[in-house]
Amino acid sequence: MNISDFSLIGGLSKDQIETMHEKALFLVEEVGIQIPHEGIIKLLSDYDGVTIERNTVRFKSDLVQKALQEAKYDVPDYGKDVWIIDAGAHQTTYYDMDTKKLRQPTTQDLIELTKLGDALDTVGSAPVVPLDAPVHLQILLMHKISYEHSRYRCNDIYEHMDKPSPECADYVYEMAQAAGKRFSFGVWMISPRSFDKNGLKVAYHLLDKGIPMWISTMPVAGVSAPITMLSALTQSMFEHFAGLTMLNLINTKSFNYIAPDDAFEADPFDMKYTTFVYGSAEYTRSTLYKTALCNYYNIPLIAKSLNTAGKEPDAQAAFENGTHTLIAALAGVRAFRTGGVLSCAEVYSAEMLVICHEMMEYLKTVLKKEEFSEERLMIDEIKEVGPGQSFIGRKSTFQHFKTEYWEPQLFSHSNLGQWKEMGAKSLWQQANEIARKKIKEHEYHIDENVAKELNRIYAVAKEDTKLEYSFKYF
Amino acid sequence: MLDELKDSIITGNEEKAKELIQSLLAQGTAAKQLLDNGLIAGMDVVGHRFKTYEMYLPEVIMSATTMKSAMEILKPHLSKTDGVSLGKVIMATIEGDVHDIGKNLVSMMLEGAGFQVLDLGVDVSVEKIIAAAAEESADIVGISALLTTTMVAMEPAIKMIREKHSRVKIMVGGSPITQEYADKIKADGFAPDALRAVNLAKSLL
Numbered sequence: 001m002n003i004s005d006f007s008l009i010g011g012l013s014k015d016q017i018e019t020m021h022e023k024a025l026f027l028v029e030e031v032g033i034q035i036p037h038e039g040i041i042k043l044l045s046d047y048d049g050v051t052i053e054r055n056t057v058r059f060k061s062d063l064v065q066k067a068l069q070e071a072k073y074d075v076p077d078y079g080k081d082v083w084i085i086d087a088g089a090h091q092t093t094y095y096d097m098d099t100k101k102l103r104q105p106t107t108q109d110l111i112e113l114t115k116l117g118d119a120l121d122t123v124g125s126a127p128v129v130p131l132d133a134p135v136h137l138q139i140l141l142m143h144k145i146s147y148e149h150s151r152y153r154c155n156d157i158y159e160h161m162d163k164p165s166p167e168c169a170d171y172v173y174e175m176a177q178a179a180g181k182r183f184s185f186g187v188w189m190i191s192p193r194s195f196d197k198n199g200l201k202v203a204y205h206l207l208d209k210g211i212p213m214w215i216s217t218m219p220v221a222g223v224s225a226p227i228t229m230l231s232a233l234t235q236s237m238f239e240h241f242a243g244l245t246m247l248n249l250i251n252t253k254s255f256n257y258i259a260p261d262d263a264f265e266a267d268p269f270d271m272k273y274t275t276f277v278y279g280s281a282e283y284t285r286s287t288l289y290k291t292a293l294c295n296y297y298n299i300p301l302i303a304k305s306l307n308t309a310g311k312e313p314d315a316q317a318a319f320e321n322g323t324h325t326l327i328a329a330l331a332g333v334r335a336f337r338t339g340g341v342l343s344c345a346e347v348y349s350a351e352m353l354v355i356c357h358e359m360m361e362y363l364k365t366v367l368k369k370e371e372f373s374e375e376r377l378m379i380d381e382i383k384e385v386g387p388g389q390s391f392i393g394r395k396s397t398f399q400h401f402k403t404e405y406w407e408p409q410l411f412s413h414s415n416l417g418q419w420k421e422m423g424a425k426s427l428w429q430q431a432n433e434i435a436r437k438k439i440k441e442h443e444y445h446i447d448e449n450v451a452k453e454l455n456r457i458y459a460v461a462k463e464d465t466k467l468e469y470s471f472k473y474f
Numbered sequence: 475m476l477d478e479l480k481d482s483i484i485t486g487n488e489e490k491a492k493e494l495i496q497s498l499l500a501q502g503t504a505a506k507q508l509l510d511n512g513l514i515a516g517m518d519v520v521g522h523r524f525k526t527y528e529m530y531l532p533e534v535i536m537s538a539t540t541m542k543s544a545m546e547i548l549k550p551h552l553s554k555t556d557g558v559s560l561g562k563v564i565m566a567t568i569e570g571d572v573h574d575i576g577k578n579l580v581s582m583m584l585e586g587a588g589f590q591v592l593d594l595g596v597d598v599s600v601e602k603i604i605a606a607a608a609e610e611s612a613d614i615v616g617i618s619a620l621l622t623t624t625m626v627a628m629e630p631a632i633k634m635i636r637e638k639h640s641r642v643k644i645m646v647g648g649s650p651i652t653q654e655y656a657d658k659i660k661a662d663g664f665a666p667d668a669l670r671a672v673n674l675a676k677s678l679l
């Protein structure tokens with residue numbers, strides 16, 4: 001028998017969620033969304049329950065309910081019943097490991113950070129964009145390097161990287177096929193109430209391939225959604241519902257879903273600095289709302305709790321990540337985005353990822369399952385050891401101390417004298433050393449034939465002027 | 475088999491160590507050789523690994539306990555010149571202080587390293603320490619304190635012990651104690667942890 005898991009109480013009630021649900025359905029049915037793509041409009045026009053006025057499309061609520069019911073979330077086996085860190089989100093600024101200065105990431109950085117992420121069992125997108133490569137090859141490189149140096153990167157339901165043109169999507173699809181990785185495509189809504197035109201173009205292009213597609217939207221409270229968090233969430237639900245319904249009607253050769261990583265996001269905005277504030281108190285609150293909504297719709301829980309407004313691996317970054325993640329974990333979340341990022345996802349830091357990983361181990365220990373039994377009460381031990389004696393030399397201590405106590409790798413428990421003796425290193429220095437060691441010692445090899453095939457596809461892409469031209473639009 | 479004996483000390487396998495000692499003695503291996511190349515050699519490794527944070531306290535204690543049990547069997551076979559004990563140490567937590575985890579660790583580590591230890595416990599009066607030192611002809615007195623309020627009692631205690639036993643060496647330790655403080659109160663030595671207390675005790679002899 002285990003002691004009950006710790007949990008949070010409070011938050012959105014079932015009745016409150018159902019009210020938001022009804023209002024979101026009303027908006028899908030009565031207000032509608034813009035779908036700026038002729039081909040998709042034509043496909044949708046074949047369905048009963050779809051009303052089209054120019055680019056504005058409205059769906060009857062039964063179509064929405066059907067889409068919600070048919071949505072499928074294929075969480076891989078390795079992602080079940082464990083704590084997951086989804087690290088990085090293709091950042092374009094890198095916190096240099098040698099100089100601690102901010103600079104543009106390179107292909108070599110991408111390789112090293114992919115190795116580090118793999119050594120720490122992380123999932124998700126490529127950590128940084130290799131800005132030394134031509135723009136039309138960057139996304140291909142990110143996938144190729146992810147496949148070559150990691151087990152989970154750019155794969156499974158945690159993959160959420162853009163494929164900005166049909167040509168780019170085709171190459172990524174080909175590489176994913178060669179590497180045996182899952183390929184999906186996500187369509188982003190641009191709040192309020194419209195789609196990313198280019199995303200629709202790529203989605204339409206991919207319809208024949210029978211690939212999973214997902215919908216995502218991130219309305220910003222007070223900017224692209226009304227100012228109250230509840231209203232922004234309701235708009236988010238409305239946009240997700242409409243987007244999912246559209247996908248469910250047009251992408252019939254595979255399944256569709258609401259992207260769990262950003263499901264029912266309502267992002268806060270700082271009106272002074274005019275920027276997103278992912279590490280803010282409001283964002284933590286938003287995670288709690290999001291978690292309640294995802295539970296209601298049976299969507300896997302992923303919290304973007306490893307994001308921070310901190311600019312360095314510092315106290316702000318640690319506090320924001322720590323509190324947000326603990327609260328999310330108490331709400332039942334076990335998958336956490338975007339480990340290693342700083343400055344609201346502008347910057348990626350290897351040291352910050354190591355700190356996030358350590359923090360996660362700490363929180364896992366706080367919330368670990370614990371058996372309740374008479375054996376664990378150890379009454380006989382208490383009886384046997386007399387006043388003035390010690391339990392340190394007891395066999396039970398010897399046998400169990402490693403399982404009863406978590407041993408940190410980074411958050412050292414040394415005393416002051418020991419810390420001085422070990423070089424009086426700052427937390428950043430220690431994280432830096434761990435990161436370097438893990439990168440150096442990382443070993444993961446893909447099949448030689450797969451590697452050759454990836455190289456061949458990449459070589460073809462490099463010479464493909466159509467691919468290059470497809471990026472001129474951006 | 476000597477290597478096995480050494481390993482049994484390192485891994486804290488008490489039963490194995492006892493079996494090996496008996497078996498090696500029966501085969502005619504000299505007791506001194508077992509002591510030096512088995513037990514002490516094993517504890518040296520333990521000490522090193524503890525210092526480099528490769529071994530953990532409960533493991534060290536198990537090794538020390540194993541060493542102590544093995545010594546019980548070995549002792550009758552060692553001659554007076556074999557150096558059964560490195561020296562006699564009186565250990566005590568200073569009067570007014572009832573904290574003993576650190577002091578107990580030092581006692582165990584000293585025993586494991588081959589010292590003969592008389593642990594007087596906690597809240598020990600200086601008179602009791604002086605009497606024990608006389609009775610046991612102690613080489614070293616180890617005094618521990620955890621509190622800043624009790625550590626001040628160390629200075630007069632050291633003075634009084636010196637007046638009665640000018641030959642005995644006095645080492646001090648405990649969380650608030652520093653080398654500077656130990657120097658100020660004229661202790662012969664200070665060690666920040668149990669392992670270094672053993673090294674200090676050896677150097678004081």
